[in-house]
Amino acid sequence: MIILGIETSCDETGASVVKDGKRVLSNVVASSQEMHIKTGGIIPEQAARQQIKSILPVINQAIADGLRSTDYGKTKIDAIAVTVGPGLIGSLLVGVETAKTLSYLWKKPIIPVNHLVAHIYANWLDEKITLRAGGSTSRWPKFPLIALVVSGGHTDMVYMKGRGEIKLIGTTRDDAAGECFDKCARILGLPYPGGPAIAQKATEYLKLKTKNKLQMFPRPMIESDDFDFSFSGLKTAVLRTAQKTKNIQHRIPEVAAEIQEAIVDVLVEKTLRAVRRYKPKSLLLGGGVSANDRLREKFELGIMNYELGVKLFIPQPKLCTDNAAVIASCAFFNNKPAPWQKVSANPEVTITNS
Ligand code: KG4
Ligand code: ZN
DSSP states (O other), X not given: OEEEEEEOSSSEEEEEEEETTTEEEEEEEEEOHHHHHHHTSOOHHHXXXXXXXXXXXXXXXXXXXXXXXXXXXXXXXXXXXXXXXXSOHHHHHHHHHHHHHHHHHHTOOEEEEEHHHHHHGGGGOBSSOOOOTTOOOTTSOOSSEEEEEEOSSOEEEEEESSTTOEEEEEEBSSSOHHHHHHHHHHHHTOOSSHHHHHHHHHHHHHHHOOOSOOXXXXXXXXXXXXXXXXXXXXXXXXXXXXXXXXXXXXXXXHHHHHHHHHHHHHHHHHHHHHHHHHOOSEEEEESGGGGXXXXXXXXXXXXXXXXXXXXXXXXXXXXXXSOSHHHHHHHHHTOOOBOGGGOOOOTTOOTTOO
16 A cells, blocks of 8 residues: 655655555655754744645655656555644644645545654654565564654653554653753754754764763653653753853853753653563654664663663654654554545644544
8 A cells, every 4th residue: 555645743844655554665854944943943834834835846756756757646646644733733734735635636535644643653664675475574563562752842651552552651741852952952052953953962072071970960750650751840950050151152062961861861761661660562762852862872771781671663863853754654554544524733632632
């Protein structure tokens, strides 16, 4: 089954062609990041305007790359999948209305997709392999599983007994992990998006560092006996440090490494505790923050050191951040088409109510 995925929940415009939920035939992402770097963050209205300009060329490119066709390859597409939420309303509408129009014109089913659930499906995508007939499934995640979705707006830990059986076991009480990276970067005068900017500075520092422990900032809720998170206190601690440190500009790599370490420690520690409690077969990461090298490294080390016997899955970095391949994959595995008239954007949807 060939699905055209469309993703416009935040500032990216993505389109992708995916076969059988796993094989990425094309994955095109246009970003308006340049524009947001200038403003230090996303201006929703501007993001949506840019997406209106990008959406058709991006879809066209995805079909040309994936299906080697210029006639929109429409005859080969079996269904259209689109993010309906959560996200910015103006941005979501661009993708949803385009998908509905194509569904009507091409007479193809449309499958609405929850963006947060879709991040988990990055773990079923593989751009390099060709699926063998009746191919082995051992390389794919097994249920029950725990997934940690860490993005710009969400930090959700879920337990999944099977597909579509999603139970929220932990979430953030205030800022999301990605939001914390972004806000701390802003405090330090680093560009948007803050996660990659902080990670880059942190790497510079970690290469040179002489001291052993990074412990400048608190690890909020790391000891609490639940799986919830809180990152706004950390952001405040960073702000205070920035205000009272003379010549903070000379210490940016060190402070960046400290911020990264604090966020990563909490995410890893609490997730591994959930693994001990729930004993899943697989542990999956997804969302933009899971592109972070230090996070990936610490999860790998943690699983090995504690001998947890769980298989860890982390998507390749470009599948962690927003893209439409995960939307198409999620639609394949949760194939619930809807009449186009009934599909609408829902910015408030959560990971469990799709
Ligand atoms: O999943 P995503 O692309 O978009 C949302 O659904 O929000 O996540 C974006 C978030 C941003 O907060 C960005 O700063 C963060 O992911 N991010 C990172 C890295 N790459 C992206 N955070 C830490 N390290 C990275 N390498
Ligand atoms: Zn996302």
